[in-house]
Amino acid sequence: MTRALISHDPLPGDAPLPAIDMSAELAGLRLPSPVLTASGCAAAGRELDQFVDITELGAIVTKSVKLNPQSGRPTPRMAETPSGMLNSIGLQGPGIDRFIEHDLAWLVDRGARTIVSIAGGSVDEYGKLAARLRLTRGISAIEVNISCPNVESRGQVFACAPDSAAAVIQAVRRHSDPRMPILAKLSPDVTDIVEIAGAVVRAGATGVSVINTLLGMVIDIDTMRPHLAGVTGGLSGPAIRPVAVRCVWQIRQAFPDLPILGMGGIRSGRDALEFVLAGANAVSVGTAIFHDPSAPARIHTELHRALVERGFSSLSQAVSYAHRGPDVVEVDDGLDFIAE
Numbered sequence: 001m002t003r004a005l006i007s008h009d010p011l012p013g014d015a016p017l018p019a020i021d022m023s024a025e026l027a028g029l030r031l032p033s034p035v036l037t038a039s040g041c042a043a044a045g046r047e048l049d050q051f052v053d054i055t056e057l058g059a060i061v062t063k064s065v066k067l068n069p070q071s072g073r074p075t076p077r078m079a080e081t082p083s084g085m086l087n088s089i090g091l092q093g094p095g096i097d098r099f100i101e102h103d104l105a106w107l108v109d110r111g112a113r114t115i116v117s118i119a120g121g122s123v124d125e126y127g128k129l130a131a132r133l134r135l136t137r138g139i140s141a142i143e144v145n146i147s148c149p150n151v152e153s154r155g156q157v158f159a160c161a162p163d164s165a166a167a168v169i170q171a172v173r174r175h176s177d178p179r180m181p182i183l184a185k186l187s188p189d190v191t192d193i194v195e196i197a198g199a200v201v202r203a204g205a206t207g208v209s210v211i212n213t214l215l216g217m218v219i220d221i222d223t224m225r226p227h228l229a230g231v232t233g234g235l236s237g238p239a240i241r242p243v244a245v246r247c248v249w250q251i252r253q254a255f256p257d258l259p260i261l262g263m264g265g266i267r268s269g270r271d272a273l274e275f276v277l278a279g280a281n282a283v284s285v286g287t288a289i290f291h292d293p294s295a296p297a298r299i300h301t302e303l304h305r306a307l308v309e310r311g312f313s314s315l316s317q318a319v320s321y322a323h324r325g326p327d328v329v330e331v332d333d334g335l336d337f338i339a340e
């Protein structure tokens with residue numbers, strides 16, 4: 001099997017693609033590509049590496065890992081939805097020790113940049129995970145999945161309240177190397193995502209990852225029961241892209257310098273460009289990988305082309321470009337008017 005490489009060659013019939021600076025600056029990291037994987041959609045990169053040279057990607061964001069091994073939710077745990085999918089996998093995984101020995105060791109050996117996603121049921125569990133990672137080498141950043149039920153607070157999801165979101169980030173920050181970039185992964189299922197972003201930044205997050213899945217549900221009209229054994233699940237894929245772009249836009253408007261990793265339904269370079277223009281410094285690709293494992297490399301090349309076509313000479317020039325002021329058009333009478 002041949003791996004898809006990030007291509008600088010023209011597609012048949014296309015003009016050659018001039019080289020531009022496609023590197024991304026995210027939370028103090030200099031990444032050779034702005035395209036990363038999304039947590040839970042490429043496991044720990046091993047299977048994906050058969051299709052894409054994972055060392056060429058911005059980074060692999062690993063499946064959220066908990067302190068102890070987890071078997072995940074009962075089946076069925078996937079459902080197709082219009083322009084998307086619903087999953088209730090739960091945080092199935094080997095637990096942090098096995099993850100470090102088996103998955104992280106492989107990623108480090110392979111030479112891939114790795115962002116480790118962690119998840120917990122209590123603030124204390126997040127702190128313990130961070131302390132465990134502090135002793136571990138080869139990690140570029142920690143992504144903190146706060147879309148988990150707080151077992152100490154009637155199962156309320158940490159990401160849905162500023163106080164609980166901040167408490168988790170504070171614990172992770174306290175137990176981490178002070179130089180370790182920490183990305184707080186936010187949920188769109190809130191009234192005001194800017195308020196949550198502010199809370200996690202004040203608590204010590206270096207940046208934010210936006211967005212996690214939206215809570216959804218499908219009823220099977222034959223059995224006349226919920227389709228998923230877990231009843232509700234996370235909606236992902238193109239259906240959520242406008243919500244994700246809106247979240248990135250709102251956070252960028254409130255925090256002009258905050259590192260933002262954008263995601264939600266990215267299937268093509270044009271989709272990725274939308275996120276970049278809205279304010280994302282880099283993007284993650286999730287659901288698209290399930291039907292096209294070479295998607296992250298293809299999306300890098302398509303984004304490169306889309307930037308060149310619009311006259312950008314680097315990715316960083318395009319970040320937040322949609323926030324610029326109105327275009328001012330010169331007219332003959334010497335007065336400027338604002339284009340409609």
Ligand SMILES: Cc1cc2nc3c(=O)[nH]c(=O)nc-3n(C[C@H](O)[C@H](O)[C@H](O)COP(=O)(O)O)c2cc1C
Pocket residue numbers: 038039040041063064087089091117145185211212213234235236237238240263264265266284285286287288
């Ligand atoms: C099957 C599946 C598993 C996921 N597992 C995780 C996870 O473990 N941790 C996490 O933070 N997000 C998880 N996500 C959410 C994705 O990382 C991403 O935020 C979301 O799916 C939106 O991006 P997409 O539309 O490109 O998939 C998962 C998504 C899917 C589809």
